[in-house]
Amino acid sequence: IDPDRFRNGEWNRTDCSLSSNTYSADFAIASTALVVIGFAFCFFGSRFFKLVLFFTGFVIIGGITFYLLYQHLPCSVPEFSWVVVGTAGGLGLLAGVLTVCFYYVGIFSIGAVGGALATLGFLSFLNLSYIENHSWLPITIVAAVAILCGLVALKLQERLIAIPMTALIGAILLVYGLDYFVENTVAVEYTLNLLESSAERPKCVQTWVMLGTWPFVFGAGLLLQCLKTGDKESDSRGRRRDPSYQRLRMKDRY
Numbered sequence: 001i002d003p004d005r006f007r008n009g010e011w012n013r014t015d016c017s018l019s020s021n022t023y024s025a026d027f028a029i030a031s032t033a034l035v036v037i038g039f040a041f042c043f044f045g046s047r048f049f050k051l052v053l054f055f056t057g058f059v060i061i062g063g064i065t066f067y068l069l070y071q072h073l074p075c076s077v078p079e080f081s082w083v084v085v086g087t088a089g090g091l092g093l094l095a096g097v098l099t100v101c102f103y104y105v106g107i108f109s110i111g112a113v114g115g116a117l118a119t120l121g122f123l124s125f126l127n128l129s130y131i132e133n134h135s136w137l138p139i140t141i142v143a144a145v146a147i148l149c150g151l152v153a154l155k156l157q158e159r160l161i162a163i164p165m166t167a168l169i170g171a172i173l174l175v176y177g178l179d180y181f182v183e184n185t186v187a188v189e190y191t192l193n194l195l196e197s198s199a200e201r202p203k204c205v206q207t208w209v210m211l212g213t214w215p216f217v218f219g220a221g222l223l224l225q226c227l228k229t230g231d232k233e234s235d236s237r238g239r240r241r242d243p244s245y246q247r248l249r250m251k252d253r254y
Contacts, residue, residue, distance in 0.1 A: 016204035031180035038174030042221035045166020053106035057099030062092025111153025116146040167221035175214040
């Protein structure tokens with residue numbers, strides 16, 4: 001995402017031809033990484049569940065930190081831009097480690113992220129006029145669904161959520177990574193603008209194609225993992241290694 005274009009509301013272009021796209025090496029590398037990570041998570045994610053947990057914690061805290069710092073620091077100054085990237089990356093790494101080390105934190109996080117991403121995807125098809133008249137509604141819905149999905153994930157545990165949540169998160173990352181090469185992240189920026197109730201309907205057909213693609217990719221990933229690539233022996237292995245879970249087991253014995 002180009003933060004300056006997102007901030008200035010210049011994301012919704014009128015020229016829909018592919019020849020109008022502009023590419024840069026850093027954004028291309030980042031988008032390619034998203035595509036690769038999304039593909040791996042969507043179709044093989046339950047086999048790399050700890051990596052998914054780490055990535056989830058990293059994205060939540062790192063992304064929020066980057067957004068908040070970018071809004072309040074003069075990132076046009078090179079020194080401040082490095083401070084923003086370094087701080088967001090450091091806190092993201094710390095959060096990623098914590099989600100791996102503390103099983104229940106990781107399970108709640110992956111459920112919350114999956115719920116939030118899916119809700120944002122569905123919100124993109126709602127009536128914008130109603131959202132604009134209720135500016136609090138999008139962020140409230142996303143937060144409520146995220147918390148609910150996190151609690152449900154805690155109840156179901158790794159055995160039942162590993163495949164659907166990794167397929168969901170991977171599908172959205174895969175499609176949003178491809179969106180840069182198709183239309184320079186217009187679909188991504190439209191979705192994020194919904195949280196601020198400042199989005200207008202995209203003018204290009206390919207934007208709606210990208211927005212409608214991730215449910216089909218999710219379905220394909222879910223089916224493939226259930227039938228072929230899913231780790232069917234992951235039942236509570238991470239939970240058994242969590243110190244808090246071990247303490248609860250010790251209390252049950254006595």
